[in-house]
Amino acid sequence: MKRIFIVTLLIVVSLPTYAQRNKSLALTPPMGWNSWNTFGTNINEKLIKEVADAMVSSGMKAAGYKYIIIDDGWEAHHRDAHQDLVADPKKFPHGIKALADYIHSLGLKFGIYNCAGTMTCARYPGGRGHEYEDALTYAQWGVDYLKYDWCYTKGINPEEAYLTMSKALRVTHRPIVFSLCDWGFDKPWVWGKSVGNLWRVSNDIGKGWYIKPNPHKWTPLGISQIIDIDAPLRQYAGPGHWNDPDMLEVGNGLPVNEDRAHFSMWAMLAAPLIAGNDLRHMSKETVSVLTNKGVIAVDQDSLGIQGLRYQVNDSLETWVKPLEHGNWAVCFLNRASAPKKLKFNWKDHTITDTLSHRILDANKSKYTLRNLWTNKSEGTTSRTLKAEIPSHDVLMLYLKKK
Numbered sequence: 001m002k003r004i005f006i007v008t009l010l011i012v013v014s015l016p017t018y019a020q021r022n023k024s025l026a027l028t029p030p031m032g033w034n035s036w037n038t039f040g041t042n043i044n045e046k047l048i049k050e051v052a053d054a055m056v057s058s059g060m061k062a063a064g065y066k067y068i069i070i071d072d073g074w075e076a077h078h079r080d081a082h083q084d085l086v087a088d089p090k091k092f093p094h095g096i097k098a099l100a101d102y103i104h105s106l107g108l109k110f111g112i113y114n115c116a117g118t119m120t121c122a123r124y125p126g127g128r129g130h131e132y133e134d135a136l137t138y139a140q141w142g143v144d145y146l147k148y149d150w151c152y153t154k155g156i157n158p159e160e161a162y163l164t165m166s167k168a169l170r171v172t173h174r175p176i177v178f179s180l181c182d183w184g185f186d187k188p189w190v191w192g193k194s195v196g197n198l199w200r201v202s203n204d205i206g207k208g209w210y211i212k213p214n215p216h217k218w219t220p221l222g223i224s225q226i227i228d229i230d231a232p233l234r235q236y237a238g239p240g241h242w243n244d245p246d247m248l249e250v251g252n253g254l255p256v257n258e259d260r261a262h263f264s265m266w267a268m269l270a271a272p273l274i275a276g277n278d279l280r281h282m283s284k285e286t287v288s289v290l291t292n293k294g295v296i297a298v299d300q301d302s303l304g305i306q307g308l309r310y311q312v313n314d315s316l317e318t319w320v321k322p323l324e325h326g327n328w329a330v331c332f333l334n335r336a337s338a339p340k341k342l343k344f345n346w347k348d349h350t351i352t353d354t355l356s357h358r359i360l361d362a363n364k365s366k367y368t369l370r371n372l373w374t375n376k377s378e379g380t381t382s383r384t385l386k387a388e389i390p391s392h393d394v395l396m397l398y399l400k401k402k
């Protein structure tokens, strides 16, 4: 009864927008790990603690990763007698608060998953009609990040449903990053800024560069397909509110060149960097991709400007991203299935970004070039850049203004 009274009281309080209340949340794209891509619903307390430990011991925490997020499958099949959410007692014998406490003790943050519909996609209890009490539960458990899915939502208006949860989170007074996951169905980039901190722009990512759609069966999207969906949405991204091209597949079996291109492009897109591999068993190569400081710095640049696809030349794309202090990131992406020769005379290009009003003009300013994957100098913009880029790979440069 007391709980209902508190909840009702909280609802009637007039509310500022999510972004206004949480000014310091997700000022750069969130970085972390999510259980879904590798483990699906097969998650439990021991596994999640081990992954959290590995985030620290692998150097990922030091590289900037922060959130450990449990996705679908953490719940019991029913709410309790008070209609409160409960964790599956077999998978999480000490409950979610104990898990969150452990993760916090490592200096990390804790994220959880639920759904705006009546059930989650894996058919566990959804949040519809329970938003305010669930938000209180999450706050009491010490949740720092909520991913909110879109299954079993027939007849529900997405903007209204996500706004309801957004308001419920706000009145808990706990800063909780709110991640909207309607798969881009209702153009969340148009209205998401005042509702949450990030929104998925597409269907789920799969392990592939290009995944052929199957008209008879649900198919995930490949990396290159999601890049094309996210590319035109750059105007909607910025500090506190990001386009989300989905979690990373780095370390999940793709060739290292594709892992590298995938990670580089997510950084160019100012995407959330949410690893989706088994952090307990990573090859050196996977660790070196996921912890590449230079690439992460491009993603985490304080201006928060999503990169621009400047040029497409027979499957060789040139992407640019304005960075703080007048610097730039430039990424040449080879989408072809064969290597491509690159010849780029900086002085032939005046690259104008009408969104940020920034101009990259090598005739007016000189920049030094650092290759972010070899960490070696590639000279300056005074010389024509020549290189061969392997298939599904990148040449990613940091341009520092002299």
Ligand code: GLA
Pocket (backbone or CB within 6 Å): 036, 071, 072, 113, 120, 121, 122, 149, 181, 183, 203, 204
């Ligand atoms: C949807 C989401 C995924 C994942 C699953 C869980 O498909 O898009 O990211 O959360 O649900 O069931």
